[in-house]
Amino acid sequence: xxxxxxxxxxxxxxxxxxxxxxxxxxxxxxxxxxxxxxxxxxxxxxxxxxxxxxxxxxxxxxxxxxxxxxxxxxxxxxxxxxxxxxxxxxxxxxxxxxxxxxxxxxxxxxxxxxxxxxxxxxxxxxxxxxxxxxxxxxxxxxxxxxxxxxxxxxxxxxxxxxxxxxxxxxxxxxxxxxxxxxxxxxxxxxxxxxxxxxxxxxxxxxxxxxxxxxxxxxxxxxxxxxxxxxxxxxxxxxxxxxxxxxxxxxxxxxxxxxxxxxxxxxxxxxxxxxxxxxxxxxxxxxxxxxxxxxxxxxxxxxxxxxxxxxxxxxxxxxxxxxxxxxxxxxxxxxxxxxxxxxxxxxxxxxxxxxxxxxxxxxxxxxxxxxxxxxxxxxxxxxxxxxxxxxxxxxxxxxxxxxxxxxxxxxxxxxxxxxxxxxxxxxxxxxxxxxxxxxxxxxxxxxxxxxxxxxxxxxxxxxxxxxxxxxxxxxxxxxxxxxxxxxxxxxxxxxxxxxxxxxxxxxxxxxxxxxxxxxxxxxxxxxxxxxxxxxxxxxxxxxxxxxxxxxxxxxxxxxxxxxxxxxxxxxxxxxxxxxxxxxxxxxxxxxxxxxxxxxxxxxxxxxxxxxxxxxxxxxxxxxxxxxxxxxxxxxxxxxxxxxxxxxxxxxxxxxxx
Numbered sequence: 001x002x003x004x005x006x007x008x009x010x011x012x013x014x015x016x017x018x019x020x021x022x023x024x025x026x027x028x029x030x031x032x033x034x035x036x037x038x039x040x041x042x043x044x045x046x047x048x049x050x051x052x053x054x055x056x057x058x059x060x061x062x063x064x065x066x067x068x069x070x071x072x073x074x075x076x077x078x079x080x081x082x083x084x085x086x087x088x089x090x091x092x093x094x095x096x097x098x099x100x101x102x103x104x105x106x107x108x109x110x111x112x113x114x115x116x117x118x119x120x121x122x123x124x125x126x127x128x129x130x131x132x133x134x135x136x137x138x139x140x141x142x143x144x145x146x147x148x149x150x151x152x153x154x155x156x157x158x159x160x161x162x163x164x165x166x167x168x169x170x171x172x173x174x175x176x177x178x179x180x181x182x183x184x185x186x187x188x189x190x191x192x193x194x195x196x197x198x199x200x201x202x203x204x205x206x207x208x209x210x211x212x213x214x215x216x217x218x219x220x221x222x223x224x225x226x227x228x229x230x231x232x233x234x235x236x237x238x239x240x241x242x243x244x245x246x247x248x249x250x251x252x253x254x255x256x257x258x259x260x261x262x263x264x265x266x267x268x269x270x271x272x273x274x275x276x277x278x279x280x281x282x283x284x285x286x287x288x289x290x291x292x293x294x295x296x297x298x299x300x301x302x303x304x305x306x307x308x309x310x311x312x313x314x315x316x317x318x319x320x321x322x323x324x325x326x327x328x329x330x331x332x333x334x335x336x337x338x339x340x341x342x343x344x345x346x347x348x349x350x351x352x353x354x355x356x357x358x359x360x361x362x363x364x365x366x367x368x369x370x371x372x373x374x375x376x377x378x379x380x381x382x383x384x385x386x387x388x389x390x391x392x393x394x395x396x397x398x399x400x401x402x403x404x405x406x407x408x409x410x411x412x413x414x415x416x417x418x419x420x421x422x423x424x425x426x427x428x429x430x431x432x433x434x435x436x437x438x439x440x441x442x443x444x445x446x447x448x449x450x451x452x453x454x455x456x457x458x459x460x461x462x463x464x465x466x467x468x469x470x471x472x473x474x475x476x477x478x479x480x481x482x483x484x485x486x487x488x489x490x491x492x493x494x495x496x497x498x499x500x501x502x503x504x505x506x507x508x509x510x511x512x513x514x515x516x517x518x519x520x521x522x523x524x525x526x527x528x529x530x531x532x533x534x535x536x537x538x539x540x541x542x543x544x545x546x547x548x549x550x551x552x553x554x555x556x557x558x559x560x561x562x563x564x565x566x567x568x569x570x571x572x573x574x575x576x577x578x579x580x581x582x583x584x585x586x587x588x589x590x591x592x593x594x595x596x597x598x599x600x601x602x603x604x605x606x607x608x609x610x611x612x613x614x615x616x617x618x619x620x621x622x623x624x625x626x627x628x629x630x631x632x633x634x635x636x637x638x639x640x641x642x643x644x645x646x647x648x649x650x651x652x653x654x655x656x
Contacts, residue, residue: 057087069146105196119167133152221280224262247270314373318342355385355445368391406419419471426478477506497534535561543570548576551577565604612626
């Protein structure tokens with residue numbers, strides 16, 4: 001019997017192995033407490049290399065001491081750095097071909113099996129036989145001991161050159177192993193995580209701790225769309241010496257052409273110098289492709305220098321992946337397609353809601369993968385009610401949709417989803433002609449006000465504000481985003497760009513952080529919003545030709561909050577009916593544009609951002625220095641004098 005455990009999609013070719021018998025674990029009290037060398041009478045030496053000890057060079061993983069039974073000062077948490085690595089160094093008196101390598105590790109869950117790839121001097125030596133890190137029992141902190149820490153099988157017949165050798169441990173993207181009952185299991189993990197790593201074991205004749213302290217950095221490369229083309233590299237390792245030159249070659253499949261690399265290069269064969277952890281992808285587009293009209297802003301470029309990127313969404317999708325979702329049942333049935341990275345064009349027809357579920361107010365979320373186009377039907381309206389779409393991929397177009405009424409509060413705890421639409425580590429996303437709304441007074445999905453006696457009613461003073469969370473949140477290293485021609489209305493906290501004041505979060509695939517975030521807000525209409533129009537942290541944004549009407553919230557509404565070192569260029573906007581002058585202290589600027597609601601308990605909670613504001617109806621001026629973006633757009637010389645009527649889900653035709 002064969003079963004599949006899919007931890008994530010595969011970014012690299014499948015590597016296979018059958019797990020053999022493992023080395024016996026060390027007994028209680030006999031495990032090494034630091035890097036340790038034992039030499040037999042025949043000259044064979046066994047080295048154990050601990051974090052921070054002799055033979056250790058560096059690691060991208062954080063260290064931990066949570067699970068007892070480790071040796072030395074701690075262990076590496078292999079789940080804290082995607083495509084992370086641990087670098088060791090070993091020397092050999094003479095070149096040998098019969099060295100052996102194993103890893104002392106802890107696996108805490110039967111379903112958390114991971115495996116290690118080993119590179120020696122930059123060459124992967126076990127692509128076809130990753131070192132599996134398995135367990136037969138669930139391990140908790142309160143019952144963990146040294147007996148739960150195990151050794152992998154040895155990699156045998158390892159060649160070491162005379163002198164110092166670098167040994168690099170990384171996670172494997174895929175492998176197979178055989179359970180105790182004989183079941184063969186295929187495991188895939190695009191994040192290439194490891195389990196907990198205590199120390200490395202190296203056995204060989206005439207070996208000792210090495211002296212090569214070369215810094216190694218991770219390198220990940222991929223085709224953004226494997227149906228469109230592939231990428232080859234001049235190196236085989238996912239970890240390379242700092243400042244190495246690597247040549248990457250993008251090869252389009254039939255019917256496609258190469259557009260650009262994510263660093264802006266237009267050359268199919270592209271040589272880069274890898275000086276830090278690097279993720280780079282090749283972008284392909286269909287031959288004779290014509291992009292939808294109207295895109296401007298950061299979604300149209302891929303560098304701050306303005307290097308162009310042709311956004312395609314699901315263009316080139318197969319007939320099977322060009323579908324209409326017209327009911328809740330359709331949505332559930334297409335969940336896997338939505339989250340896949342295959343090119344797909346999805347039309348949402350009519351209202352898709354949770355209102356007929358057993359618990360109608362329990363919100364739900366669905367992941368949107370790369371190479372996706374989501375359209376709202378122009379005749380029957382595409383609307384999601386109490387359903388969140390979470391974009392976690394690259395190259396996504398969302399147009400003519402209605403999002404909203406996503407309930408995050410069930411009276412006591414969080415519900416199933418958070419925001420109406422969220423971009424979570426997403427790259428190159430265009431959200432255009434969409435409508436976002438909830439209600440300032442909580443309602444059920446039939447439009448009835450929720451009052452006392454209802455299961456979801458609460459007397460908590462923040463209940464009404466928190467009943468719905470955000471309308472649009474952009475976070476976790478999302479970047480190259482355009483939000484255009486959208487209508488945001490009747491909501492407490494509308495749009496969050498980066499989620500907290502503790503520090504910038506990271507996109508674990510691309511390595512981008514919230515400081516790399518680039519977002520354009522163009523020709524949007526905001527009405528009856530209390531706050532976050534948007535709240536911006538860490539990254540860089542451009543807000544222009546928008547109409548902000550505080551409406552019923554005038555006396556309490558705040559608008560553009562520039563926090564935590566972010567940089568905003570704000571031009572040609574109308575700010576109407578804002579009158580808030582009292583309340584929480586304002587650190588800089590006003591409640592229309594400024595840094596306000598400081599939280600001194602957070603690392604960045606009392607750090608202002610910078611902004612330049614010009615040609616707006618009010619609040620022109622600057623705090624710090626911010627430059628205009630480098631993409632092509634028509635800079636406004638004045639502001640709109642009336643609310644726009646061409647925003648929201650108002651498109652009458654769509655080009656596919």
